[in-house]
Amino acid sequence: MTTHSGMADEELLRLDRQICFSLNAASRAFGGVYRVLLRDLGLTYPQYLVMLVLWEEGELPVKRIGERLRLDSGTLSPLLKRLEAAGLVRRERSAEDERSVTVRPTPEGSALRERAGQVPRRLLAATGLPVEDLAALRGLLDRVTAALDAAEVEPAP
Amino acid sequence: MTTHSGMADEELLRLDRQICFSLNAASRAFGGVYRVLLRDLGLTYPQYLVMLVLWEEGELPVKRIGERLRLDSGTLSPLLKRLEAAGLVRRERSAEDERSVTVRPTPEGSALRERAGQVPRRLLAATGLPVEDLAALRGLLDRVTAALDAAEVEPAP
């Protein structure tokens, strides 16, 4: 079944603790650097993720944004409302399907793309890792994510 | 200075997007599995991290818990209050230093450790990765975290 059957619970506890500590720490360390880099763009990190998608696609229904970022409407609705209040996107009900809401960048939202141009370079530089290592990291993360999503963990221990 | 100087902004944007997407997705995928595993212990993932530290140390001031988990009092105070309300820990002002609050597990809190025994094994199994790969992942994450923490990123682009 697993490759861990031979290890003692105590060892697994230690490894588990290290993994979850490390992942948590890395996630928040990235968040901290992004926060500084994005501050004077007026964007939070999740808002930046949404803008990245919109810069690439031009316009998307809320549903599609959620699929790309694995976010649901409970997270996206207020986030998009704030982006709209900041003048960066417009939201309007689709004509063909009145349930759907299409989000598109305003001219100001599109213009922000230029100002964000240096963010990736500065972020990658801050990681201190060469591109190959970052690619390896990404590969491991994606494998883990796919496995975890597929895991169908049983609720009852 | 960086190893990325030769790459076009467009490429960097793509890599940056992939890295941050992947890290975000992995972090939340872990969170989802932990949520299921911890549900009937009545713990959230951050609460589990705190209990892990307390199970190991027996008792700690809030300050030390925060150092271990990189969390500040704004996060820990309400979290610990909830753990206390659940009967898992007790908080009391230190005698030597009245500013400090010592947190220790109650008997129920300590007893929970047994019921949590299978969590690490099940989590590691859900990742679908052999222990060596998980160790490699942890190594990369720790290197990135250390670099990001040391980066001293300039606020103004």
Added chain:
DNA sequence: CGCAATTCAATTGCGCACAACTCAATGGCG
């Protein structure tokens, strides 16, 4: 066609993360 099931966005409620602040206790320095 008409009704039930499904889909999409929005809302509510709870917990975490972080910044900014308050307040009391402590320690250092003249």
Added chain:
DNA sequence: CGCCATTGAGTTGTGCGCAATTGAATTGCG
């Protein structure tokens, strides 16, 4: 000794993440 900077918890306010629910539009099936 007395004052002031520092330290440790706590509080407030904002935003994200997720579960659960609502409500309207659409689809599907008899």
